[in-house]
Amino acid sequence: DTAVSQTPKYLVTQMGNDKSIKCEQNLGHDTMYWYKQDSKKFLKIMFSYNNKELIINETVPNRFSPKSPDKAHLNLHINSLELGDSAVYFCASSQDLGNSPLHFGNGTRLTVT
Amino acid sequence: GNSVTQMEGPVTLSEEAFLTINCTYTATGYPSLFWYVQYPGEGLQLLLKATKADDKGSNKGFEATYRKETTSFHLEKGSVQVSDSAVYFCALSSARQLTFGSGTQLTVLP
Numbered sequence: 177d178t179a180v181s182q183t184p185k186y187l188v189t190q191m192g193n194d195k196s197i198k199c200e201q202n203l204g205h206d207t208m209y210w211y212k213q214d215s216k217k218f219l220k221i222m223f224s225y226n227n228k229e230l231i232i233n234e235t236v237p238n239r240f241s242p243k244s245p246d247k248a249h250l251n252l253h254i255n256s257l258e259l260g261d262s263a264v265y266f267c268a269s270s271q272d273l274g275n276s277p278l279h280f281g282n283g284t285r286l287t288v289t
Numbered sequence: 290g291n292s293v294t295q296m297e298g299p300v301t302l303s304e305e306a307f308l309t310i311n312c313t314y315t316a317t318g319y320p321s322l323f324w325y326v327q328y329p330g331e332g333l334q335l336l337l338k339a340t341k342a343d344d345k346g347s348n349k350g351f352e353a354t355y356r357k358e359t360t361s362f363h364l365e366k367g368s369v370q371v372s373d374s375a376v377y378f379c380a381l382s383s384a385r386q387l388t389f390g391s392g393t394q395l396t397v398l399p
Binding site: 217280 | 320321323325327330331332333334335338340376378382385387389391392394
């Protein structure tokens with residue numbers, strides 16, 4: 177019955193590898209997001225999708241590519257991983273792009289060695 | 290552009306102490322204001338919200354009042370518990386943009 181679920185919870189990989197993080201929401205929301213949280217807990221929006229359409233694409237390296245096969249899923253693929261990509265990545269969803277509150281997944285802790 | 294400034298942490302309190310975490314904002318238009326809480330190892334959860342001036346959001350003993358004149362939305366709780374230890378984020382939503390503050394780490398000691 178988890179509202180926003182993301183997998184895997186932990187991801188340890190070497191520099192140069194390609195990895196994906198999956199996210200699914202069962203809330204019927206129209207909008208989904210990817211956030212990056214650094215070691216100081218600072219949250220940075222990376223992408224948002226509304227009804228499978230890319231809405232926000234902040235300044236992130238083009239090694240990061242989101243994919244939304246349907247409005248309940250938003251996956252994040254990362255190519256050529258770098259040490260600086262180590263962080264916790266959160267998926268979130270909201271009912272719409274207005275003032276609706278966000279529902280977050282429990283995060284994926286990515287460690288690049 | 291929009292911005293949120295919240296007091297820097299970490300904040301350490303004894304159980305049953307009074308808590309205030311300050312939050313001020315700048316925004317165009319009439320934003321909605323939120324407090325989110327992040328417990329260790331989890332994602333953020335909505336704690337409370339207020340959508341217009343003078344609204345008071347409340348939940349789990351926490352309160353915050355939307356003050357347009359001072360552009361503030363300070364979080365308060367009269368008596369904190371050890372289980373309130375978490376990171377608290379102030380946020381605003383305006384013109385389809387959500388802006389988070391930098392987070393305040395709260396530790397409550399027994």
